[in-house]
Amino acid sequence: MIEAHSLTKRYGERTAVSDLSFSVRPGIVTGFLGPNGAGKSTTMRMLLGLDAPTSGRAVVNGRSYAEHRAPLHEVGAMLEARAIHTGRSAYNHLLALAATTGIPARRVNEVIDLVGLREVAKKRVGGFSLGMGQRLGIASALLGDPATVILDEPVNGLDPEGILWIRNLLKGLAAEGRTVLVSSHLMSEMALTAEHLIVIGRGRLIADTSVAEFTAQAAGDVVRVRTEDAEKLRALLAAPDVTVESRAPGVLEVTGLSSDRIGRVAADHAIALAELTPQQASLEEAFMELTRDAVEFQAPAPELVAAGSEGSAA
Amino acid sequence: MTTASLIPAAARGEVTQARVIHSEWIKLRSLRSTLFTLLAAVLAMIGLGLLFSYFTADRWAHLPADEKAHFDPTLVSLRGFYLAQLAVGVLGVLVVSGEYATGMIRASLSAVPRRLPVLWAKALVYGVVAWVLTTAASLVAFLIGQAAMSGHHLGTSLSAPGVVRAVLGAGLYLTVVGLLGVAFGALIRNTAGGIATVFGVLLVLPVLAEALPSSWFQNINPYLPSTAGQGLLHIHQEPHTLAPWTGFAFFCLYALIALAGAGVALKRRDA
Ligand SMILES: Nc1ncnc2c1ncn2[C@@H]1O[C@H](COP(=O)(O)OP(=O)(O)O)[C@@H](O)[C@H]1O
Numbered sequence: 170m171i172e173a174h175s176l177t178k179r180y181g182e183r184t185a186v187s188d189l190s191f192s193v194r195p196g197i198v199t200g201f202l203g204p205n206g207a208g209k210s211t212t213m214r215m216l217l218g219l220d221a222p223t224s225g226r227a228v229v230n231g232r233s234y235a236e237h238r239a240p241l242h243e244v245g246a247m248l249e250a251r252a253i254h255t256g257r258s259a260y261n262h263l264l265a266l267a268a269t270t271g272i273p274a275r276r277v278n279e280v281i282d283l284v285g286l287r288e289v290a291k292k293r294v295g296g297f298s299l300g301m302g303q304r305l306g307i308a309s310a311l312l313g314d315p316a317t318v319i320l321d322e323p324v325n326g327l328d329p330e331g332i333l334w335i336r337n338l339l340k341g342l343a344a345e346g347r348t349v350l351v352s353s354h355l356m357s358e359m360a361l362t363a364e365h366l367i368v369i370g371r372g373r374l375i376a377d378t379s380v381a382e383f384t385a386q387a388a389g390d391v392v393r394v395r396t397e398d399a400e401k402l403r404a405l406l407a408a409p410d411v412t413v414e415s416r417a418p419g420v421l422e423v424t425g426l427s428s429d430r431i432g433r434v435a436a437d438h439a440i441a442l443a444e445l446t447p448q449q450a451s452l453e454e455a456f457m458e459l460t461r462d463a464v465e466f467q468a469p470a471p472e473l474v475a476a477g478s479e480g481s482a483a
Numbered sequence: 484m485t486t487a488s489l490i491p492a493a494a495r496g497e498v499t500q501a502r503v504i505h506s507e508w509i510k511l512r513s514l515r516s517t518l519f520t521l522l523a524a525v526l527a528m529i530g531l532g533l534l535f536s537y538f539t540a541d542r543w544a545h546l547p548a549d550e551k552a553h554f555d556p557t558l559v560s561l562r563g564f565y566l567a568q569l570a571v572g573v574l575g576v577l578v579v580s581g582e583y584a585t586g587m588i589r590a591s592l593s594a595v596p597r598r599l600p601v602l603w604a605k606a607l608v609y610g611v612v613a614w615v616l617t618t619a620a621s622l623v624a625f626l627i628g629q630a631a632m633s634g635h636h637l638g639t640s641l642s643a644p645g646v647v648r649a650v651l652g653a654g655l656y657l658t659v660v661g662l663l664g665v666a667f668g669a670l671i672r673n674t675a676g677g678i679a680t681v682f683g684v685l686l687v688l689p690v691l692a693e694a695l696p697s698s699w700f701q702n703i704n705p706y707l708p709s710t711a712g713q714g715l716l717h718i719h720q721e722p723h724t725l726a727p728w729t730g731f732a733f734f735c736l737y738a739l740i741a742l743a744g745a746g747v748a749l750k751r752r753d754a
């Protein structure tokens with residue numbers, strides 16, 4: 170269980186995290202989502218007591234992190250910037266961490282096997298590929314068999330096989346009843362891995378919702394209608410807060426009315442409908458929509474939106 | 484299916500200072516830079532001691548009278564300390580700054596969130612390793628150096644007054660240089676900056692002090708870290724210096740102040 174109470178972090182003039190509150194439940198994978206620079210890594214460093222909050226408080230498993238007598242057994246973390254000395258072997262890196270709470274060498278070997286680094290365990294970490302580094306980071310996180318696991322962008326730079334491996338690993342950890350918090354700037358990845366989402370932008374909470382709800386909201390209220398009587402239906406639907414667009418003959422895209430309502434109007438006026446579909450915006454689009462105002466370095470926004478809507482109309 | 488065997492509650496140990504010391508020992512011995520740097524210190528101590536001893540004896544007949552009058556065969560054989568202190572100081576800095584450079588410090592401090600045990604363990608482990616090796620190297624350098632000078636009947640022995648103090652003193656001085664390195668590594672968190680500071684304090688301050696008017700110099704010189712610390716190596720007390728152990732006590736005090744400052748900084752700053 171992780172709780173953030175009004176966490177705020179300022180670096181000089183810059184506010185990296187602003188009045189952020191959320192809690193992360195055990196038993197499911199929670200995705201921590203936000204564009205680059207949103208404050209995900211900063212928040213995670215505060216959860217681990219590495220950066221002191223300017224104000225607010227972070228609580229992990231009932232206490233602030235620094236108060237745990239056996240932190241590796243409580244929380245396992247992999248931070249975005251590799252926190253590994255490049256001159257040491259993977260085995261010795263893990264052995265040194267394990268020694269701080271008396272974890273035996275046997276467990277070090279277990280996690281090395283678990284992440285599939287057996288063959289390179291005695292090699293210096295400096296020569297590791299990105300993927301091997303991520304695996305070693307995950308091995309460090311799992312070393313103490315912790316109830317809470319915090320991973321910062323674990324799939325960054327991984328090949329599809331590695332991504333699938335992490336996805337299954339995270340789900341497995343959650344299924345064992347652990348609290349799992351994983352950050353990402355990729356909505357599509359989180360949709361496949363997480364059950365719950367905490368979305369932030371510019372250091373502020375934007376959404377705290379289940380993936381299912383998020384997807385439902387993301388669908389928005391665009392309904393696609395195909396009918397031979399398009400012009401007649403269009404006139405019937407007209408209302409101040411309803412917009413109807415037509416990109417092709419006989420096809421309407423209606424915003425501001427539910428599909429139920431449109432179906433009812435059509436039936437009342439004996440208009441035959443060939444199609445009546447609530448549109449699913451892609452999650453990535455919904456995410457971009459949600460965080461559009463919170464993106465730190467913005468590409469020309471209109472292009473993004475235009476490209477997105479064309480994509481769904483096609 | 485994912486996580487191998489689970490650790491039972493009874494086997495979940497707490498973080499203790501002793502365990503952190505063990506962890507730091509694993510860290511120190513598992514880096515190649517440790518081996519190379521310490522080897523360099525030992526070789527400098529013994530090799531330069533031999534060279535200085537051999538050439539001093541060789542040139543003895545041509546030395547000016549006042550140099551002969553101040554001749555200190557123990558110090559000559561321990562001259563390698565000057566180079567050895569570079570290696571020992573650099574490694575002291577690296578013990579901490581290497582973790583900042585690679586990001587390892589975040590792993591170390593999340594494993595030991597109270598933080599200070601990490602600094603104390605680093606200082607202790609590195610201090611003990613440096614002390615054992617440099618003391619042994621100092622003894623070997625002394626014995627080989629005296630052997631090289633004995634042909635010219637210039638050598639001294641461990642039983643002569645002050646000699647044991649000087650031989651052990653070289654190891655002690657180098658150990659404290661190493662601790663200064665650890666402290667500045669933690670204060671400055673950057674390898675180049677840490678090294679520059681340590682040697683600024685040890686090598687540059689004395690040079691700057693010499694530029695002062697001589698009455699100032701005479702008052703300040705005894706308390707300069709290098710002068711105070713190196714007094715132990717001189718059989719005969721130099722002018723404008725403190726008594727050997729008094730000077731060394733000051734040197735230790737400086738190192739302790741630096742370490743305390745490092746502790747405060749480590750506790751306060753974001754990792
Ligand atoms: N140590 C720091 N000093 C100054 N600014 C920082 C520091 N760490 C992060 N920031 C700033 O805080 C913001 C959030 O960064 P970060 O937490 O890394 O975002 P994310 O992980 O979501 O990409 C960014 O604008 C970043 O530049």
Ligand SMILES: [Mg+2]
Pocket residue numbers: 206209210211249321322
């Ligand atoms: Mg980040």
